[in-house]
Amino acid sequence: MQLLRKFILILIVLWMILLLSGKFFRFALQHNPNLKTDYITSTSMKPDILFLGPCEAAWVMDPAKIDPITGLVSYNLAETHSDFADNYLHLYLYLKHNPPPHYLFLYITGESVDSRYNVFNTYQFTNFLSDSTVASVVRENDPAYYRWAKFPFMQYGYYNSKTVFQALEGFTDFLLDHRVPYKGLNGFIQPDIPKWRDHVTDFMRLYPRGTRFKWDPRRKKYLVKIIRLALKNHINIYLYESPVWNPSKTYILNRKEVMAQIRQLGAKYGIPYLVFDTLAMSNDRNNFVTNLYTSHAGGIIFDSVFAEYFNRYIKNSPYPGML
Amino acid sequence: MPLVSLQYLGFLLAIVILYYLLPRYQRLLLTAASLVFLGLGNLASGIAIIVLSLFNFQTGLSLFSAGREKRKTRIFIIAVLVNCLVILLFKYFESTPLGFYVKISSINYRLNHLVFLLGISFYSLQNIAYLTDVYQRRMNPVTSLPDFILYNAFFPKVFAGPIVLPGEFFNRGTQAIRFNSSNIAEGTQRILLGLVKKVVIADRLAPTAHSIFDFNESHPGATSLAAAYVFTVQLYFDFSGYTDMAIGACMLFGIPIKENFNLPFLARSVSEFWRRWHISLIDWLTKYLYYPVVFRLRNWKKWAAATGICITFIISGVWHGIGWTFLCWSICHMVFLLVELFTKMPRLRLAKKFSSFPYRAASILITFNLVSLSNIFFRATRIGDALRLFRQIFSGPFLPVKFLADFMAPLAIGGNREELFNYAVTITLTAAILFSEGFLYRYIRGERVKFGFILISLLLILYFGVLGHAEKFIYTQF
Numbered sequence: 001m002q003l004l005r006k007f008i009l010i011l012i013v014l015w016m017i018l019l020l021s022g023k024f025f026r027f028a029l030q031h032n033p034n035l036k037t038d039y040i041t042s043t044s045m046k047p048d049i050l051f052l053g054p055c056e057a058a059w060v061m062d063p064a065k066i067d068p069i070t071g072l073v074s075y076n077l078a079e080t081h082s083d084f085a086d087n088y089l090h091l092y093l094y095l096k097h098n099p100p101p102h103y104l105f106l107y108i109t110g111e112s113v114d115s116r117y118n119v120f121n122t123y124q125f126t127n128f129l130s131d132s133t134v135a136s137v138v139r140e141n142d143p144a145y146y147r148w149a150k151f152p153f154m155q156y157g158y159y160n161s162k163t164v165f166q167a168l169e170g171f172t173d174f175l176l177d178h179r180v181p182y183k184g185l186n187g188f189i190q191p192d193i194p195k196w197r198d199h200v201t202d203f204m205r206l207y208p209r210g211t212r213f214k215w216d217p218r219r220k221k222y223l224v225k226i227i228r229l230a231l232k233n234h235i236n237i238y239l240y241e242s243p244v245w246n247p248s249k250t251y252i253l254n255r256k257e258v259m260a261q262i263r264q265l266g267a268k269y270g271i272p273y274l275v276f277d278t279l280a281m282s283n284d285r286n287n288f289v290t291n292l293y294t295s296h297a298g299g300i301i302f303d304s305v306f307a308e309y310f311n312r313y314i315k316n317s318p319y320p321g322m323l
Numbered sequence: 324m325p326l327v328s329l330q331y332l333g334f335l336l337a338i339v340i341l342y343y344l345l346p347r348y349q350r351l352l353l354t355a356a357s358l359v360f361l362g363l364g365n366l367a368s369g370i371a372i373i374v375l376s377l378f379n380f381q382t383g384l385s386l387f388s389a390g391r392e393k394r395k396t397r398i399f400i401i402a403v404l405v406n407c408l409v410i411l412l413f414k415y416f417e418s419t420p421l422g423f424y425v426k427i428s429s430i431n432y433r434l435n436h437l438v439f440l441l442g443i444s445f446y447s448l449q450n451i452a453y454l455t456d457v458y459q460r461r462m463n464p465v466t467s468l469p470d471f472i473l474y475n476a477f478f479p480k481v482f483a484g485p486i487v488l489p490g491e492f493f494n495r496g497t498q499a500i501r502f503n504s505s506n507i508a509e510g511t512q513r514i515l516l517g518l519v520k521k522v523v524i525a526d527r528l529a530p531t532a533h534s535i536f537d538f539n540e541s542h543p544g545a546t547s548l549a550a551a552y553v554f555t556v557q558l559y560f561d562f563s564g565y566t567d568m569a570i571g572a573c574m575l576f577g578i579p580i581k582e583n584f585n586l587p588f589l590a591r592s593v594s595e596f597w598r599r600w601h602i603s604l605i606d607w608l609t610k611y612l613y614y615p616v617v618f619r620l621r622n623w624k625k626w627a628a629a630t631g632i633c634i635t636f637i638i639s640g641v642w643h644g645i646g647w648t649f650l651c652w653s654i655c656h657m658v659f660l661l662v663e664l665f666t667k668m669p670r671l672r673l674a675k676k677f678s679s680f681p682y683r684a685a686s687i688l689i690t691f692n693l694v695s696l697s698n699i700f701f702r703a704t705r706i707g708d709a710l711r712l713f714r715q716i717f718s719g720p721f722l723p724v725k726f727l728a729d730f731m732a733p734l735a736i737g738g739n740r741e742e743l744f745n746y747a748v749t750i751t752l753t754a755a756i757l758f759s760e761g762f763l764y765r766y767i768r769g770e771r772v773k774f775g776f777i778l779i780s781l782l783l784i785l786y787f788g789v790l791g792h793a794e795k796f797i798y799t800q801f
Contacts, residue, residue, distance in 0.1 A: 003504040006772040007511075014781055021786075144791055157785040161527075164786055165744045182740075 018153035025156040025167045029127050032170030033181040036079055036090065037124050041097045043179075049074035049310075050235075051187075052091055052226070053107025054082045054118050056292050060242050061105070062303050063186035069307030070315065076187035078107065083118045084222035085141050089125055089134055091229055096131075100233040103314065106226060108273070109241045109292065110258040113223070115216035123159035123166075141218075191293060210253040215261070227269050238314070239266050240274040243302055246282045248291035279305060324364045326482070326568060326796065327521060334360065335479075339507075339575045346499035353576065354469040357476040361441065368441040372476045375409065375443075378402075379450040380471040383457045383464035399458040406447045406454075413443055414645045444642060444801050445484045446475040448607050453489040455611055465493055479572030483565050483798035485583040485603035488610070500577035505770030510574030512767035515780040517567030521796070522788035524756060525561035527749045528553050529794050536702050536712070544721035547712045548695075554702045555695040556753060558797055559587065562601070565796045581606075586761055591686035593659040596694055604642075608635050625664065632660045643801055647706040655697035748787060 033039045049072055051061040057078035066074055077090050087106070111117040120141035128134040129149055139146040149155035156163045173179070183189050230237035239262060249255055263273040279302070281287045287298030294302050324331050338356045342349055362369035382402040389395040453474070456462045465471045474492050475481075535542060535550035542550075566583040573580040583603050590596035597605050613631045620627035640653025663670075674682050696716075703709035730739060756763075767773055784790075 003507060003772065006774065010772075010774060010777050014778060017778075017782065018785070148791065153785060158791050160786055160788070160790070161745055162741070164748075165741045168744075169740075 015152060018151075018157075022153040022156060024171075025153070025163060026127055028167035028170035028174065029156075029163070030170070031174035032166050033173060033179050034169060034183060035124065035166060036077065036187060037093055038127060038170075039181060040077070040090075040094045041128075045075060045094075045098045046073075047075035047101050048072035049103045049105065050091075050094070050101040051076045051078050051105050051107070052087050053078045053105075054087075054112065055080035055189075055191075056109065056242055057105075057107035058187075058189040059191040060294050060299055060302060061306070062188040062299060064184075064188065065300060065303035066307045066310075067186075069304060070310050072102075072315075074186065075101075076189070078187070078189075079121065079124065080189060081118050081121060083115075083120050084112070084219050084226060085120045085137055086118075086124070088222045088226050088229065089128075089137055091226055092133055093128060093131075095229070095233055100230075100235050102236060104230050104235045104237045105240050106230075106237060107242065108223070108239045108262055109244070110213040110252055110255055111292070113215050113219050113258065113262070114213040115219060123162040126155050126159070126163060129155055191289060191296075207251060210251045212254045213252065213258050215258075220265075223265070224269075227266075227271065231269060231271075236314075237271050238274055239271060241276065242292075242306075243276050243279050243282045243287070243294065243298070245285065245288045245291040246277075249277075274309075276302070276305065276309075281305075324360060326565070327518065335572055335575070342500075342576055343502045346501070349499055349576075350467075350473060350497075351469055353477065354473040357473060357478040357481065360478040361476060361481065365441055368443075371440045371443065372446065372481075373472065375406075375447070375450065376472045376475050377468070378405065379453060379475075380465065380468055382454060383471075384466075386454065386457045387464045395458065399454060402454050403451055406451050410444055410447050410642065411645070413440060414641065441799065442481040442483070445486055446481065448486050448604075448642075449475060449489070452486075452607060452611055456489050462489060462493065465489075477573075477578075480569040480580060483562070483569075483796060483801070485566060485569065485580055486607050487580060487603070488607065491581065495578070503577060503770075506574050506577050508770055508772045509768060510571045512773060512776060512780075513571030513574060514568050515571075515777060515784075516763060516767065517564045517569075517571060519780050519783055519788075520560040520564030520567060520756065522790065523783050524749075524753050525557050525564055526789035526794050527745075527787070528557035528560070528753070529789075531749075532557055532702065536708065537704070541711075541719075542715055543723040543726065544716045544719060546723045546726060547715040550712070551695040551699050551702075551716075552691075555691070555698045556757070558698065558701075559584070559600075560753075560756075561794075561797045565798060588691055588757065589687060590690050591683060592663055592690055593656065593693060594663050596690055597656075597660075604639070608639060612638060628664060629661055632664065633657055636660070643701070648700045648703050648709060651706065651709065652697055652700035655693075655700065659693055659697075752783070752787060 029035060030038055030042060033043075047063075049063075049066075049070070051057050051074065055078070058076060058080050061074075061076050061078070063074040063076060077094055079086060079090060082090075091104075122138055122142040122145050125134050125138055126149075129138065135146075138149075145158050148158050156167070227237060241259075259273075259275060266273045281294075281298055281301045284298075287294055287301060289295045324334065334356075338352065341352055345352060358369055358373070361372060379402065382398060385398055386395055386402075389398055453465075457464050465474070470493070474487070474489070477487075480487070532550055532554040535547060536554065563584045570580050570582070581603060583601060585599040585602065587596055587599040590599050613635045616631040616634055617627045620630055623630065636653040636657040637650075639656075640649045643649045643652070696713075699712050700706075700709045703712070730742075763776075767776060
């Protein structure tokens with residue numbers, strides 16, 4: 001009996017510690033400005049342009065370079081390694097706490113529609129599971145996590161390799177009254193890869209005869225959800241692809257086909273797909289750190305090309321016969 | 324049913340409760356539970372264990388009743404060959420390109436279950452030990468089939484041992500085991516320690532080893548050497564974590580199982596290392612292979628021991644897997660032990676010249692390095708990968724200046740801080756558990772529930788453990 005009593009006592013103490021830990025993590029994460037989900041829901045923002053997508057958008061679209069040319073304010077809502085479900089929740093949370101922007105640019109390339117690339121990063125939404133929309137997306141994309149999240153603290157403990165650091169960082173920021181993200185106020189994330197990383201060689205080794213992208217139904221479903229959410233909020237949404245290093249295109253056998261399908265999908269909702277794959281910069285490897293991310297030098301070129309393009313074709317007349 | 328899962332812990336708890344509620348049917352309950360456990364996870368493994376148990380059980384009886392010595396020897400040799408052939412067949416299939424494809428392919432998950440029979444390498448050795456003991460009249464054959472199936476299939480240890488010798492298992496008597504709070508307290512604490520070792524240390528180290536071993540990229544020597552160290556520590560925590568969980572679960576049933584590890588990184592020689600690492604396998608190899616060989620060649624004196632070492636380690640390599648990597652790994656250890664055997668006297672003289680602490684420290688360091696370097700062969704998927712790492716360690720630039728610069732540069736812009744934090748946590752926890760392990764084993768012994776230990780272990784698992792996507796135990800693949 002004494003043994004049983006001790007085990008029960010341990011369980012009660014553990015339960016209490018976990019409940020308190022859960023509360024601490026919630027508070028600390030809310031005060032971490034480096035988490036875009038927590039930042040956009042706790043800071044009032046009103047940018048004119050929003051960029052959305054995975055790391056190609058997060059690392060390339062720099063508002064500090066684009067805004068001076070367009071004369072507008074932009075915010076980069078893109079998140080590294082994210083898929084469309086992830087992007088959808090980012091946009092949903094943003095719109096729940098902030099007024100809709102005028103323009104939304106969603107990055108999409110062949111890799112975006114294929115489930116082999118990028119993932120749903122559940123740990124970014126640990127603090128928002130009480131929201132039914134977030135909960136249903138999390139349940140669909142990460143059912144194992146969703147089951148565990150019902151236990152005390154497990155909504156944070158399950159992805160502790162991410163949340164422990166983020167909570168400590170948030171708590172430190174709270175103590176120091178630090179509200180500015182390390183990665184900048186405009187959401188742009190400076191690439192962690194500073195120099196050319198020859199992952200095209202890995203790619204060629206993996207797919208010596210080239211590869212074909214396959215449409216994943218779930219990716220398609222969330223892409224449509226993003227488009228509908230934007231249109232419902234009267235946002236001028238554009239699909240776009242930033243420059244791709246030209247020699248790598250040879251290994252994507254159905255690139256043209258997938259691009260045409262993306263264009264078709266956009267057209268169904270009356271939105272254009274902007275593809276910047278004929279720029280001269282795409283031939284120079286110095287403009288890239290991988291086949292899809294531009295280098296610092298490449299980023300300067302593309303951001304200015306993009307801003308000029310925006311001024312000329314989009315700023316005053318959305319959707320000017322681009323379809 | 325994965326061992327690191329709530330299902331397993333729930334299953335274990337249910338069986339422990341039933342075990343003490345039904346004292347008359349304890350062995351039958353454990354046999355049935357073990358078969359259910361295996362069958363639920365992998366039906367083919369469950370069937371295989373029954374078939375092989377039946378074969379060896381019947382052979383044991385035949386050996387006992389066989390009149391003539393010649394006939395008895397013939398039965399014994401055939402039965403041992405059958406057991407060896409079963410191991411070899413599965414090991415060989417694994418090493419073929421088709422086997423490798425089936426093993427890694429998620430498409431062929433069902434096929435994977437059919438051809439990779441869990442724990443077969445471990446219980447086949449137990450069966451050979453049983454047949455040998457009956458043949459040599461060290462024990463009478465077992466007359467209860469459920470007991471014999473339990474010997475092979477006992478679920479806490481069926482996947483990766485410890486390998487139990489028949490004398491240790493069958494000489495426990497038949498009386499019911501009574502509830503003992505000391506067993507429950509110690510068993511629970513041992514399982515927790517195993518879980519901490521697995522999910523907090525081994526699984527946190529796994530991605531680092533994976534990033535160096537499994538990608539054909541060039542690294543400076545120090546990085547490749549660090550990968551060898553990391554894998555050695557990962558392997559230890561993974562395997563000893565499994566063993567702690569197995570021993571802890573056996574304790575819950577009041578069944579003592581012998582230790583498989585004894586602080587191996589404190590070994591001062593490779594021979595001492597093998598007395599501290601995977602003890603149950605080495606005990607088996609020593610008793611059923613090394614001693615018979617040395618006894619038969621006893622006139623060769625030192626060369627008898629040398630031949631015994633060579634045969635034992637070649638067999639050990641094949642037992643781990645058929646392929647050049649395991650062969651090279653076993654040859655490495657064979658060479659280390661032969662050098663030790665033939666340099667015993669000069670080494671003793673050297674030890675006398677130096678004060679004991681520096682000599683001991685240097686010996687520990689050299690042993691750890693030798694074991695880690697040989698583990699490059701153990702971990703590498705192909706011999707070419709292993710040779711690439713050796714080339715990087717012993718030729719080319721050694722210091723990872725560029726790697727460190729590339730890693731540190733993004734810190735200034737807010738990048739890599741999370742990775743740095745996680746590295747620091749992993750190194751700190753690994754060092755803390757490695758250095759306090761001896762103390763921890765002593766501390767959790769006895770009947771008292773160590774409140775602080777249980778609480779801290781659970782919190783470590785929840786705060787720092789790799790949950791949800793835990794890696795497979797490495798040795799369950801053998």
